[in-house]
Amino acid sequence: MEKIKVKEIFNNVYSVDFGDGLKRIATKSLVPGKRVYGEKLVYSDSIEYRVWNPNKSKLGAAIINGLKKMPIKKGTKVLYLGASAGTTPSHVADIAENSLVYALEFAPRIMREFIDSCNERKNLIPVLGDANRPQDYSNIVEKVDVIFEDVAQPNQAEILVKNARWFLKENGYAMISIKARSVDVTKNPREIFAEQKKILIEGGFEIVDEINIEPFEKDHMMMVGIWNETKY
Numbered sequence: 001m002e003k004i005k006v007k008e009i010f011n012n013v014y015s016v017d018f019g020d021g022l023k024r025i026a027t028k029s030l031v032p033g034k035r036v037y038g039e040k041l042v043y044s045d046s047i048e049y050r051v052w053n054p055n056k057s058k059l060g061a062a063i064i065n066g067l068k069k070m071p072i073k074k075g076t077k078v079l080y081l082g083a084s085a086g087t088t089p090s091h092v093a094d095i096a097e098n099s100l101v102y103a104l105e106f107a108p109r110i111m112r113e114f115i116d117s118c119n120e121r122k123n124l125i126p127v128l129g130d131a132n133r134p135q136d137y138s139n140i141v142e143k144v145d146v147i148f149e150d151v152a153q154p155n156q157a158e159i160l161v162k163n164a165r166w167f168l169k170e171n172g173y174a175m176i177s178i179k180a181r182s183v184d185v186t187k188n189p190r191e192i193f194a195e196q197k198k199i200l201i202e203g204g205f206e207i208v209d210e211i212n213i214e215p216f217e218k219d220h221m222m223m224v225g226i227w228n229e230t231k232y
């Protein structure tokens with residue numbers, strides 16, 4: 001068995017040192033023995049950790065790149081917009097131990113893959129729906145502490161504000177992965193990030209952290225905001 005050093009860097013998020021000088025992170029697996037996307041499983045003090053691949057997860061990339069504010073913790077209720085096949089949602093569900101992660105995806109074929117790979121994760125609730133229409137899933141999703149969004153759509157920021165109005169608790173947090181090329185391929189990414197940020201601020205967020213996730217993803221920015229709708 002590999003000898004590794006594990007250290008908690010955020011609540012329920014760990015750095016894993018294999019002694020090779022590379023920066024790696026991991027989450028404690030809520031479903032030991034089960035891989036979701038072929039990730040490496042490692043052990044320390046009889047605890048199984050899933051190594052989090054930053055090339056396959058923008059949240060993983062943001063943490064590796066030095067994210068300062070990480071609002072998802074043990075006990076956090078999360079609405080995750082853009083679940084895809086469950087790579088990042090599975091790590092988010094590990095972190096939000098003892099709570100629930102509602103994971104929304106609008107493509108039925110991808111949703112089937114997600115259900116296959118994550119059906120043993122009891123705190124990960126698949127929701128089939130369009131993030132533009134929160135009213136359609138308001139009978140399933142309750143008020144949450146954090147909304148995480150990774151939908152790669154031209155109206156990414158508007159989608160977040162819309163969902164926050166329905167589901168985010170006052171002073172709750174949002175994390176959004178902004179993909180510049182999904183908004184406008186012809187514009188400078190920096191201009192797009194500034195425009196998206198303005199939409200978030202005007203919608204009711206105070207931005208408390210922003211981090212570029214290159215080289216893992218080109219022209220992507222992760223923003224973290226705190227929700228204070230009543231201020232606006």
Ligand SMILES: C[S@@+](CC[C@H](N)C(=O)[O-])C[C@H]1O[C@@H](n2cnc3c(N)ncnc32)[C@H](O)[C@@H]1O
Nearest residue numbers: 082083084087088105106107130131132150151
């Ligand atoms: C970049 S992928 C998400 C990857 C995933 N967050 C991860 O890290 O494992 C974006 C996903 O959002 C979904 N999506 C895009 N627009 C959506 C919408 N309006 N409502 C729900 N899901 C949407 C896409 O089908 C796709 O699976």
